[in-house]
Amino acid sequence: MPNSEPAGYDPQSVERKWQRRWDERGTNRTDLAGATRPYFNLMMFPYPSAEGLHVGNVFAFVGADIHGRFRRLAGSDVFEPLGFDAFGIHSENFALKVGTHPAELIPRNIERFRAQLKRIGLMADWRYEVQTTDPRYYKWTQWIFLQLYRAGLAVKRRAAVNWCPACKTVLANEQVIGGFCERHPDVRVEQRMLDQWFFTISRYAQRLLDHLETADWSHSTRTIQANWIGRSEGAELVFATPAGKRITVFTTRADTVFGATYLVLAPEHPLVADLTTAEQRSDVQTYRRKVSAMDLVSRKVGEKAKTGVFTGSYARNPATGAAVPVWIADYVLMEYGTGAIMAVPGHDERDFEFAATMRLPCVRVVAGPAQDASTPLAAAEPDIPDGRLVNSPGFDGMPWREAGRAITAKLAEAGLATPVVNFRLHDWCISRQRYWGPPIPIIYCDGCGTVPVPEKDLPVVLPALEDFRPDDSGVSPLARLESWYRVPCPQCGKMGRRETDVSDTFLDSAWYFLRYPSADRDDLAFEPGLTRRWLPVSSYIGGNEHAVLHLMYARFITMALHDLGLVPFEEPFRRFRAHGTIIKDGAKMSKSRGNVVNPDAYVERWGADTFRMYLMFLGPYQEGGDFRDAGINGIRRFLDKVWTLVDGVAVGPQTPSPNPQDPALVRLMHRTIQRVTEDTESLSYNTAIAAMMEYVNALRDGVAVGSLLSPLAILLAPYAPHFAEECWERLGGKGSVMDAAWPRFDPALAVAEQVELVVQVNGKVRSRLPMPRGATEATVVNAALADPAVQRFTAGTAPRKVVFVPDRLVNLVV
């Protein structure tokens, strides 16, 4: 006789048991070479911080894991690898802070992370783990650099970089928060001119933008990226000086050229020296010095009063022929367009403000239907819908869009205009004057110049360096290690010097997905056969905080590799979904705010399965939300109910089972399978869980039999994998539930037999009628008219109009 007191659900022992079994049986291993229906389920690999995983990480990984498990149960050969993004300034800064060398710190953190990730029950195939800090990995990061270098996509040039005077080092863009240093929130970041390596991603701007239109990506992610690429269509116009200098400006509003009453050049503009007259020289030089000493924040704030200096020169407005003064001002930026603008104070707020300060003339050139040609008292909106030109001889009365094209065409005949497209996307600066990264594989030789390290000499191993602190010299700490950087030139054999900069962490992560399937190969970066089979990535799930940097760089590197014939696809990710952000008390979790929630205690107390489901039940996966733990017991109660049901079946037929399968329960089962399938597919995990809860609540009122429970065990498997395994086993299932087939539903059974039809009178609900599915309009209307509750509102008159929605509602209009 079975024990009369069934053992309750004990998550800890269930989870220990199944994790051990998965290891023993190799449940989570994927046969990469033999897979016939490959599905690459990718999630953003973590940076192994010292604090360990936080709840946000778990939320992200669990959601991706559910997707992978679902695809596997639905019949795919799912590959779900994980790795660690352990190079970079975050790790290095933390190492500096605690005074431990990153080479010692990082492996410890990784170990801790791996243990936590295993504990939450991810279906990861750990045989293919990658670590960006492993020479076997970064050998190929360096190799990719070399491929781009050979293709002319990696170039070295002088550029302004972020410099933190407190850290005494260059910072990556992502270390600069609102113009301040991440580690020194009260220290403003300066600009310094240094020789830097760039990837010329800007050449790919149009392609990167074009592919976004059709990409199967979260809408939000696509919008963010398109914004960042920042395409703007316009024209370059030429303003010539009497001395024969041609000043080219970029404008998106060529139609307003008749209102261009002066020019402004960025203070750094190369023509400034030539244009400056003797009497203006000292003013111009003073101003340029002042601007170059300024930090990025104070230069780029819009609210600041306009300043600038006249160069003393004039240039000819190509449309009006008038001589307009040429100024320099810091509100014009050298990095965008041509570094020079035509100022149209009548229709641009900034230009208006500047003109007002400097007492420069202002003209209206676009006006509404009233064709008001008066001088504006403030910058007038230039893109009013039916705006037409005024004060523009030859073009007056023309709609502004059309006028823009016409004016550009006319000026183009005289060689004074070219239609151009500008992008906000700048080239990617990849060099870092830091220690903790892959050395850039370049050797400088007095005779041969810049020489790439031969591929056979890769990797250029990052040398052990006890004191890796950055200094004030503007070069990497590696420049202190002469024994390392002094090497013979690979071409001529004479003594040369290694590049001492390392590459940006974002390069490490721009290609890791290519590496996973080939992670066990030392002879190549990515094996062509495996790459063709497993890539592009089938599904990528990650946070929108990487919408521009990581996701853009990964797309660029893939495109570049494609153009070099190294991969057969242009886009790395077939499908991308952004998960929401988990916040705490209304703010992003961060150590400095002290609101980081550690998942360990929850996993300890409730078990991984309950915690997984709870996080997914919190709200829509793609929206995220505020973390709170109120309600986690609701999930536990749900699992306990399932446990009890399974136990009732598993304990055996104490009462003879006449197999009393309630047809309504069978129908509900089909309906539940349908809902869970569709909702899991679309990442609507919260509603999938709700559907399972409804099903379980109904089962408890009926008679639970194995045939109603086994499908539930499979539906649960993506969400609560250990628990589902245990149920599956107790219900007599063979092997792992993960090798079962996702249950199918019969659409004919997935609907109820009886429906409750709503009866409205004049759009207000007045009654509900139980009806068999498929009842005809005539039947329903007759029944409705016979209903006393309806009769009170129809007042005995025949309806003027009847709206009938089969199986849902009838609306009687009287």
Place this chain on the structure above:
RNA sequence: GCCCGGGUGGCGAAAUGGCAAACGCAGGGGACUUAAAAUCCCCAGGGGGCGACCCCGUGCGGGUUCGAGUCCCGCCCCGGGCACCA
């Protein structure tokens, strides 16, 4: 300023133009218990009515429709992205 999301009970939320609030948390009442916990049953947007029932209700104001949380127009607020970008 421009570009995306979003705004629904006490709370998290759900709802192909068709019963607003499914599912869950917290709460109230009851059963079981010596008691508590656990479990089970019932109630639960606001207002009115003894009651059957009725009225109101998805940020605000209009509109389309037999019917609007959902579509359209104009606002307000919150979150995110871009930003002296010409």
